[in-house]
Amino acid sequence: DQYFPEAAFFTEVERFDRFLEKRRRMREDDRLHYLSICSPNYLHDAHVRLALRVGAHAICEKPLVISPWNLDQLEALEQEYGRRVYTVLQLRLVPQLRELKRQLDAQPRSRRSDVELTYVTPRGRWYGVSWKGSVEKSGGLALNIGVHFFDLLIWLYGKPQHSEVFLSNADKMSGVFELERARVRWFLSVDRTDLPPGESVVRSLTTDGHALDFSEGFPDLHTAVYRDVLEGGGYSIEDVRPSIQLAYDIRMATPVAPTRDAHRRLQ
Numbered sequence: 001d002q003y004f005p006e007a008a009f010f011t012e013v014e015r016f017d018r019f020l021e022k023r024r025r026m027r028e029d030d031r032l033h034y035l036s037i038c039s040p041n042y043l044h045d046a047h048v049r050l051a052l053r054v055g056a057h058a059i060c061e062k063p064l065v066i067s068p069w070n071l072d073q074l075e076a077l078e079q080e081y082g083r084r085v086y087t088v089l090q091l092r093l094v095p096q097l098r099e100l101k102r103q104l105d106a107q108p109r110s111r112r113s114d115v116e117l118t119y120v121t122p123r124g125r126w127y128g129v130s131w132k133g134s135v136e137k138s139g140g141l142a143l144n145i146g147v148h149f150f151d152l153l154i155w156l157y158g159k160p161q162h163s164e165v166f167l168s169n170a171d172k173m174s175g176v177f178e179l180e181r182a183r184v185r186w187f188l189s190v191d192r193t194d195l196p197p198g199e200s201v202v203r204s205l206t207t208d209g210h211a212l213d214f215s216e217g218f219p220d221l222h223t224a225v226y227r228d229v230l231e232g233g234g235y236s237i238e239d240v241r242p243s244i245q246l247a248y249d250i251r252m253a254t255p256v257a258p259t260r261d262a263h264r265r266l267q
Contacts, residue, residue: 013050020054032056034229041144042137045070052081059086059229063147064237066139068245071237078237086234090221091152093228096212101156104181113157113182113208116263117149120202122192128170135251141173143247146188149205151243157182160246165253166262175250176261182207185263194265 010016023031035051037044037060045065051058064087065071074085091097104113123132131137138144154160158180165175172189195202205212228234258266 013047017050017054020050020056024054034059036226037061040131040137041066041139042131045074048074048085049077052077052083052085055081055083057084057086057229059088059226059234061088063139063143063244063247064240065244066143066248068241068248071241071244075237084234085237086229087237087240088222088225089148089151089155089235089239090225091148092155092235093221093224097152097156100207100212104156109181111181115153115157115182115184115208116204116206117153117184117186118202118204118263118265119145119149119187120189120191120194121145122195122201123190127190133170139247140251141170141188141190142250143244145190146173146186146250147243147247149186150246151240153182153184154179154242154246157184159242160249163246163249163253164259164261165250165255166258166266168253168255173250174263174266175253175255176259176263177246177250183261185261187263187265 008019010019020032020035025031032051032054033056035047035054035056035058037047037051037058039047041063044060044063048058048060048064064085065074078085127133132144139147142150161178161180163175163177165173167174171191172187172194174185174187176183176185178184225234260267
C-alpha cells in the first residue's frame with residue numbers, strides 16, 4: 001500500500017500465469033524480466049519453471065529445491081529457454097564473512113579448521129502445523145533453517161566429504177560433517193528452551209576458538225543480493241548444489257549415538 005498501491009495482485013497461480021503470458025507477448029519494456037520467488041519451499045522449482053517459460057530470469061529464495069535431482073531439470077530448462085536461475089545466498093555477502101574467506105584462502109590448503117555452528121531461532125505453535133512443519137513440503141529443519149549456513153561453510157571450507165547425524169527431531173537437529181578444510185559440529189533448533197536466558201535468537205559461528213556472533217543479523221542483505229544480480233553477478237544452480245545435497249543427506253540419515261565430535265550441547 002505504501003510503495004506499489006497499483007500493483008497487480010493474484011491469489012491463484014493460473015491467473016498469474018495468464019497475466020505473465022500476456023506480458024511475454026508485449027514490447028520489451030513491458031514484458032517480465034525477473035521473477036522473485038518467495039513462495040513455500042515445495043513450490044520453488046515449479047515457480048522457477050514458470051519464470052523461465054514466460055521468458056524471465058528467476059531469483060529464488062532458499063532452498064532452491066527440496067530434492068537435489070530437481071536441480072538437473074532446472075539446468076536443462078535454463079539452456080532451453082535461455083534464461084538464468086539465481087539463488088539467494090546472502091551470507092556470502094556479509095563483509096565479515098567475506099574477510100574471513102579471504103584469510104582462509106590465504107592459508108595452506110592442508111590446514112584444517114575446527115568449526116562449531118549454533119543456530120537457535122524459536123518458532124511459535126504455528127510452525128508445526130504450517131507447511132514448514134511438514135518434511136515433505138519444507139525439506140525438514142536442516143533444509144529450512146540450516147541450508148544457508150551449510151552453503152556458507154562449504155563456500156569457506158570446501159566440499160563435503162563425510163557427515164554424521166546425532167539428533168534428528170522435528171524441532172532440533174545436530175551432527176558433524178567433514179569439509180575439505182574443516183570439521184563442523186552443528187546444532188539447529190526452533191525450540192525456545194534452547195535459548196540462553198535473556199536471548200531471543202542465537203546465530204554463532206566459532207572457528208578455531210574465534211567466535212563470530214551475528215545474533216543481531218545484518219541489515220539490507222537481500223537488497224545487496226538483488227543489486228548483485230542486476231549488476232551481472234548472482235549465484236547459480238551449481239553454486240547451491242553442494243549445500244542442497246548435504247541438507248538432503250542429513251535429512252535422510254539415520255541418527256547414531258553422539259561421539260566426542262558432537263556439538264557441545266549434546267555432550
